Amino acid sequence: MATFTFRAAVGANDSIASTARSIDDNCATLSFFGHQGSACVRMDTIIESITRLGLKPSETSMDLFVLACTMAAADTRVDRKQYGEDGWTRVFRLEVPVRDLTLWQGGSQLLERIFRFLTGDIWSIEFRQRTGQDLYLPPAGRKRKYTIPYATDTVCLFSGGLDSFIGAVELLDRGIRPILVGHSKSADVSTYQSQCHHALKTAYPNLVPARINGYVGIPKKGLSSSEDHTERGRSFLFLSLGALCASSISNASTLVVPENGMISLNLPLTPLRIGSHSTRTTHPYYMGLMSTLFSHLRLGVSLLNPYQFKTKGEMISGCTNPALIRNAVTMSCSHPNARYHGKGNIHCGYCVPCIIRQAAYLCSGIPDPAQMRVDLSSHSLDITGAEGKDAFAFHYMQSRAKRDPNYVEVSVRNTGPLDSDVTQYVQVYTRGLAEVSTLLQNVTFKK
Secondary structure (H helix, E strand, O other): OOEEEEEEEEOOOOOHHHHOOOOOOOEEEEEEOOOOOOOEOEOHHHHHHHHHOOOOOOHHHHHHHHHHHHHHHHHHOOOHHHHOOOOOOOEEEEEEEEOOHHHHHOOHHHHHHHHHHHHOOEEEEEEEEOOOOOOOOOOOOOOOOOOOOOOOOEEEEOOOOHHHHHHHHHHHHOOOOOEEEEEEOOHHHHHHHHHHHHHHHHHOOOOOOOEEEEEOEOOOOOOOOOOOOOOOOHHHHHHHHHHHHHHHHOOOEEEEOOOOHHHHHOOOOOOOOOOOOOOOOOOHHHHHHHHHHHHHOOOOEEEEOOOOOOOHHHHHHOOOOHHHHHHOOOOOOOOOOOHHHOOOOOEOOOOHHHHHHHHHHHHHOOOOOOOEOOOOOOOEEEOOOHHHHHHHHHHHHHHHHHHOOOHHHHHHHHOOOOOOOOHHHHHHHHHHHHHHHHHHOOOEEEO
16 A cells, blocks of 8 residues: 655755655655745735734644644545545655654654544654744735734634534624634635624624634645545644634633534444545544644643534524524535536535535524525435435435434444443434434435
């Protein structure tokens, strides 16, 4: 099985050029912070956003972010079908320079376990001593000093989706003024983040939350001859970006990651969907591992998903500002692209997140302001086509759960190690499944 090596070169004086092995098709180097290389990771938007708020990330949190970008590059630039020994599992080696070598070497096994859980691949990580200047470099020409406009100890991930919007709304309703941190890799998502932020500024003029635009540009050329679109490791990049910001504002800060309990567990809907359809962005076991990592790195950041035991429908119906939810322009779709239909970037209506969203709004009794290309409330779907496969997968899960009362519990336990008592996880997933059942009750399936 081939091993793919991805190395991070940091700063203009990084000595990697003189110590590196010869480069072949299985070895790639990413350039950060002024290192002269062909594959440069774009982080200027993030750095500018952080600078404008007067935040000063620690060297450890910057090292974490470089590691996260390197891991994301590896995960997205090596095709599973082509290079996985079993059509899925790949083997990676990461080489990353860090300031505190002893600290990072002590966490390497934990990191390898986190990466293996997220992506299903085999990872090894080698840290080396970083040389040269500090990582935090203000953008060229930005000499003016900025200061954070308000005191806070809370950062909230802000994806442009409905769950994160509700999370921000309820923090503001409680008088908590967070910093909103959004990650994006394209304008499709950043537009919705901007629209959601504008809605919050309008609704809470006395508590306007600052927003950090977390665009990361990982090069498509100069790393590998292939790409992979499963993106199972993207949540490590999300949480690392959130930790970078949260550790900058307080020695004891909270990073809020709002996501409903059904999506958090994200059970494989059929036996064939163990792989790419089962991302683990906020799975409770993964969140626990990340909390342990943050503690080991002494970042002073606590992780919180306040909606772990709520369905999306319960989040909507229980939101403290329902007027905003009725009119919010949020994006839940996993592939919001309908330009070829002449409709702009709207919800497809038939992917797993879209199905859960439609079900949640239906059960909450609040009209969904989003436009869907496909309305599933009354439809005949071809299970062999894109518009029917996810709805039919939910139908399969509902049928299995109905025949076997223990099926959901077994599925929950199979997603990863959890506490011995999984009752609350089973209950929230069962309630979420009931919401979807209500949506799909008039759907018929055909081959």
